[in-house]
Amino acid sequence: MPTRLTNYFLRTLREDPADAEVTSHKLLVRAGYIRRQAPGVFAWLPLGLRVKAKIEAIIREEMTNAGAHEVHFPALLPREPYEVTNRWTEYGDALFRLHDRKGADYLLAPTHEEVFTLLVKDLYNSYKDLPLSIYQIQDKYRDEARPRAGLLRGREFTMKDAYSFDVSDEGLDASYQAQRDAYERIFARLGLEYVIVQADAGAMGGSKSEEFLHPTPVGEDTFVRSAGGYAANVEAFQTIVPESLPVDGQPAPVVFDSPNTPTILTLVDHVNEHEPRTDRAWRAADTLKNVVLALTHLDGRRELVVVGMPGDREVEVKRAEVAFAPAEVEAATESDFAKHPGLVKGYIGPWSPEGPVLGEESASGIRFLVDPRVVEGTAWVTGANIDQKHVLSLVAGRDFVADGVIDISDVRAGDPAPDGSGPVELARGMEIGHVFQLGRKYAEALGLKVLDENGKLATVTMGSYGIGVTRILAILAEGNNDEKGLVWPAAVAPFDVHVLATGKDAAVFDTAETIVAALEASRFDVLYDDRPKVSPGVKFGDAELIGVPKIVIAGRGVADGVVEVWDRATGERTQVPIDGVVAALS
Amino acid sequence: MPTRLTNYFLRTLREDPADAEVTSHKLLVRAGYIRRQAPGVFAWLPLGLRVKAKIEAIIREEMTNAGAHEVHFPALLPREPYEVTNRWTEYGDALFRLHDRKGADYLLAPTHEEVFTLLVKDLYNSYKDLPLSIYQIQDKYRDEARPRAGLLRGREFTMKDAYSFDVSDEGLDASYQAQRDAYERIFARLGLEYVIVQADAGAMGGSKSEEFLHPTPVGEDTFVRSAGGYAANVEAFQTIVPESLPVDGQPAPVVFDSPNTPTILTLVDHVNEHEPRTDRAWRAADTLKNVVLALTHLDGRRELVVVGMPGDREVEVKRAEVAFAPAEVEAATESDFAKHPGLVKGYIGPWSPEGPVLGEESASGIRFLVDPRVVEGTAWVTGANIDQKHVLSLVAGRDFVADGVIDISDVRAGDPAPDGSGPVELARGMEIGHVFQLGRKYAEALGLKVLDENGKLATVTMGSYGIGVTRILAILAEGNNDEKGLVWPAAVAPFDVHVLATGKDAAVFDTAETIVAALEASRFDVLYDDRPKVSPGVKFGDAELIGVPKIVIAGRGVADGVVEVWDRATGERTQVPIDGVVAALS
Structure with a gap:
């Protein structure tokens, strides 16, 4: 039966909705595809539901082709499994929590690693049962601080999430590749441009992780790529570590007066005027900037950390968030400084004439981490921890030793790709898929073991693979329109x-x-x-x-x-x- | 591609799950269709998801044939619309409530009348846009006090809920009939036996309501039917009101001693021995039993109500709950009696030699309601409100007048059907569908009006039509099995x-x-x-x-x-x- 407009639930609108910022949001509302119910929460009208169903059908077909079987979990889940993996707490305010009439704690699941793990534990017990890949297409919930851009970042959204279960690392590699290939087929069928970028796997405890980003100016993620084929999101970008330099023969540190030079800019001007180099002018990159950060750990403990990096670099917030997760990170406040009078603001450095200032072994006990560029033998101009004084020729590995290395400085166009494939450029993208080798983290936490070929218990290794169904729909709308309205690709047209x-x-x-x-x-x-x-x-x-x-x-x-x-x-x-x-x- | 068991997510089990009481629950778990996640909350395994999809496909086809269009609402909804209709409060503990990071109140929707009403209000404004029928197949939430019987009564469950919108009452009748016909086709295709029973429409403020019950011993509902074609659930059964009798010429009330007769049984024995009738023996039905109930109103106020009914009848709890809704009803407690020393327990009656005892106009001020059988001119043996004393020949309409009539006594096999179609029998059934003329209640509360043919604003009249998808699946499993396992009808087999x-x-x-x-x-x-x-x-x-x-x-x-x-x-x-x-x- 054809769908007749005389008897269809459709009302097109002339005006853009007041709360819409991006084109896809405006057009999907105006053309009668979706309707807002609450911030980041939408109802699907008949046209929208048709497009969504077509996207889901393509994903289902390719999941079947990848050997994955469909299941369906509830959105409402008990607290306990998420307590075991600590995500009940780690998710913070982004988790919708509730309790039932008996006071038992529940959540609206933002992702389902825990219960998929428990389901397989519940039913399978032998290596013969594996490999297994199962998936669902299901509505998920995240209480975003700033739900924005219509369906691009909602609080209720539809995802395909798949999980693979293998005994061996090689098995995981194969399951991962099967999903990765399926994603390439899905995005090709949808006519959706994508870049596969390396993503940071550390925070989830996994070993390998890639994101499928759709390049778009409305994207929330910045990624880098080189002409030689390197691509990563900024969180995963790794700065090249330069060679160490010899310490021997380098001049000793020299403390000098540097009145009114609390910033890198004023410091560089000062040294060029009063302590000029013979070979060239001083640059910001010759100075060591010591950034004081405050971490809030899960147990509520607040810790100050100082990060030393070349003075021409800044802390990149997203990289710092990933590197310090699950602790939260922010700039140290006046109140933090007040508690540490040993830190002379504007003139902080790892060393003073009286000895080490920063580091767990120092008088302050404050952890001191450095950028990968601060290798042994590099000499720096930096604060002397005395008001209005700096020090020249402070050599890493001789005059100060860091507690560790941390790679959280900003990434810039022209920075060399870590794989040697040349300088990178920066672009904006929107995450449309994510493939992730979780490894054994969840299986260990929740006790998912099977008997291996030798009759011994082996912890299962897992992968997690997500595609944002409703986000993809929005991105397709965002990329397929003109001044008159939407222009759907045939594969997903209503x-x-x-x-x-x-x-x-x-x-x-x-x-x-x-x-x-x-x-x-x-x-x-x-x-x-x-x-x-x-x-x-x-x-x-x-x-x-x-x-x-x-x-x-x-x-x-x-x-x-x-x-x-x-x-x-x-x-x-x-x-x-x-x-x-x-x-x-x- | 065929589904191969060497590579499928399936594990059949030999043992019944410990928490399963009914056959469908046992078999669906043992055969690998579903898996419990929390009380009343299940995950769908591949086999189960296939059966569910087949049921949904049949429902979708018949909804399309009925001219209804599919939409999809979120489960997570804001409080406000439900506040307007008072259901935020009325749902009591059965509603899952939560709040977001900003403290705004949300609910997990148990049903969607409010937001469907608002959606149509939002987009439509003319009689020309109507009639309209829209539906969704969607996961709903009710925090049942006793989730039981697997999928038969879950806390997360899938429903098809449709809503119709019309300008005229005749239009509503037609929309209602279209859904009712669709339900008959759906249940026929599913091979599911059903009885259409009249249901009580009062509590929802509507005018007409019918339930589709599947007769089954595991059913939660009792319904009555006559050989002549009458069928109703017990809540909707209407007791036939007998003709009034002349008051004139009846003997005056006689108070008599009745020591140790606090129950109907002891009272009947006593009068047969000490106050014998000449024509026949006294029966329980000759006595007026006065049951003291305590209502808790939505505002928390507690009110005592006395209901007078023939002594051979009992209060039927479900009928009382519906009749008194939204107030909650329970038997009066000792503490209630202590606060009303005028009520002489075991000897309560509407009258005493000193005057009226019960009724809003009486000394006690306690509301007094009577069974429909207590018509004017009927004479009763009942309490005299004096310890160890009763009264004979107390005539309704002469010696006492009730504040109203209430039909909450139990229904028994052999009671006459209200439509004159003969005596009823009782049976157990499970609700599988519900069609409901809501009328203008929701449209009025939420302001859904359209311009009528004369250019005047008219309030829209609505219907609401539900089918329990996951419950139907369980009922099909319940009715199609043998000692070896499940035996699916071809229409829904995985x-x-x-x-x-x-x-x-x-x-x-x-x-x-x-x-x-x-x-x-x-x-x-x-x-x-x-x-x-x-x-x-x-x-x-x-x-x-x-x-x-x-x-x-x-x-x-x-x-x-x-x-x-x-x-x-x-x-x-x-x-x-x-x-x-x-x-x-x-």
Whole structure:
């Protein structure tokens, strides 16, 4: 049966919704695909549900091709498994928590690693049962601080999440590759451009992780790539560690007066004027900037950490968040400094004439971490921990030793890719998929073991693979539109053909009915604008806004035996004999 | 592609789950269809998800045939709309409530009348837009006090809920009938026996309501039906009101001593011995029993109410709950009696020699309601409100007047149906569908009005129509099994055919592969038990437990060119030539 607009639940809107910032949000609301219920929470109208179902069908097919079987978990889950892995706490405010009438704690699941692990533990016990890949397409919940951009970042959203279970690392590699390949096929079928970038795997305790990013200016993620093929998100970018330099023969540290130089800029000007180099001018990169950060650990403990990095670099917040997770990180406050009078603000350094200032073994006991560029033998201009004084020729490995290395400085266009493939450029993207080797973290925490070939218990190794279904829909809308409205790719369009009967002639409507019936008989999904008293202009406008890729206009030409086939993407209109419509569209 | 058991997520179990009480729950867990996550909360395994999808597909088709369009609402909804209709409060402990990181109140929706109403208000504004029927198939949440019987009463469950919107009452009647007809088609296609019973519409403020009950001993509802075609659930059953009797000429009330007669039984014995009737013996039905109930209103106020009914009747709790809703009702406690010393327990009556005892106008001020049988002119033996004393010949309408009539006495086999169609019998059933004329209650509360043909604002009239998808699945399992396992009807079976390769011969497996390929080519959904080292007995047992209606056994007969086709329901096994399997199953 064709869908007739005289009897469909659709109302197109002329005005953009007041709260919409991005194009996909505006158009999906205006064209009658979705409707807001609460911040980041949407209802799906008939058109939207059709597009969503088409995306889901493609994902299902490719999951089946990858050997994964579909299951379905509840959104409402008990606290206990998430307590075992500590995610009940780690998720912080992003987790919707509730309790039932008996006071038992529940959550609305943001992701399902724990319960998939327990399900397999519950039913399987032998290496013979593995490998196993299972997935679901399911509504997830995250209480985002700033739900934004319509479906791009919602609080209720649909995801495909798959999980693989293997005995061996090689098995995990194969399961991971099968999902990765499926993702490539899915995005190809959806006509969705993507870049596969290395992602940081550390925070989840896993070993390998890649993100599928769709390059788009509305993307929330920054990623880097080189012409030579390297790609990573900024969190995963690894700074090249330079060679160490000899310490022997380097001049001893020299403390000098540097009044009013609390910033790198003022310091560089000062040394160029008062302590000039003979070979070239001093640069910000010659100075060691010591950034004081405050960590809040899960147990509530607050710890100050100083990070030393070249003075031309800044702390990149996202990289710092990942590196210090699960602790939260922020800049130290005045109150933090007040508790540590040994830190002379603006003139901090790891060393003073009286001895080491920073480091767990120093007088302050404050942890001191350095950028990968601060290798042994490098000499720095840095604070002397005395007000209005700095020190020259402070050599790493001789005058100070860090407690560790941390790679949280900002990544810039031109920085060398870690794999030697040349300088990187930066781009913005939106995460549309994520493949992740979890390894044995969840299986260990939740006790998922099977008997191996030798009859011994072996901890299972797992992968986790996500695709954001509703986000993909928004990204497709974001990338496929013009000033008139949406322009869906055929693979996900809500209908294959949109037939318009224009004018008042009964013959036109009769002809349109004939064409609709012929198209349906040839298995086209047809949206039929059969509204009797609506002007052609309104029908054209609605068709452009809705964005079905092929439009058939039955109008005046019917008297001459022709209708128009209108390609929504190119705008091209072609006259076609009435009985040639099916052939023209096939 | 066929589904191969060597690579499927399935583990059948020998033991019934410890918490399972009913057959469907036991079998669905043992056969690998579902797995418990929390009380009343289940995960769907691949087999279960397939059956659920088939039920949903049938419902979708019939909703489309009924002219309804599919939408999809979130489970997570803001409090406000439910506050307007007071259901935020009325749902009591059955509602899962939570709040987001900003402290805003949310709920997990148990049903969606409010937001469907608001959606239509949001988009439509003219009578020309109506009638409209929209529906969703969606996961709902109710925090049941006693989640039981597996999927029969869960806390997370899937429902199809449809809502109709009309301008006129006649329109509502037509929309209601279209859904009601669709339900009859759905249950017929599912092979599910049902009785359509009148349901109480009062509590929801509507005008007409019918339930589809599936008669089953595990049903939670009692319903009554007459041979003449009457059917109602007990809450909706209406007691026939007898004709009034003349008051004139009846003897005056006589107070008499009745020591140690605090119960109806002791009272009847006493009057038969000490105050005998001349025409026949006294019966319990000649006495007026005055039951003291305590209501707790939504605002927390506690009110005592006395209900007078013939002494052979009891209060039926479910009927009382519906009649007094949204107030909660329970038997009065000792503490309630202590606060009302005027009520002489065991000897309570509406009258005493000193005047009226019960009623809003009486000294006690306690509301007094009576059973429909207590009509004017009926004479009763009842308490005299004096310890150890009763009264004879107390005549309704002369000696006492009630504040109102309430029909909450128990319904018994043999009671006359209200439509005159004869005596009723009682049966147990499970609600599988509900069609409901909401009328204008929600539209009024939430301001859903459209311009009518005269350009005036008219409040829309609505219907609400629910089917429990997951409950239907459980009922189908409950009604289709034997001692070996499940026996699915073909319409909802997870697969059309289950092919077993038994034995060790490569030829058997080759033949099975050929048959599987031929079946798949003829569009059968095939589950193929290709496990190489599993005994025929285990394969037969699994096939019986899983319950696919047709089973093909490739075994020893392959050498002679035959396989067996096994009908799971009848147990009949037929030898069929290998190349005749598709024909035999078509």
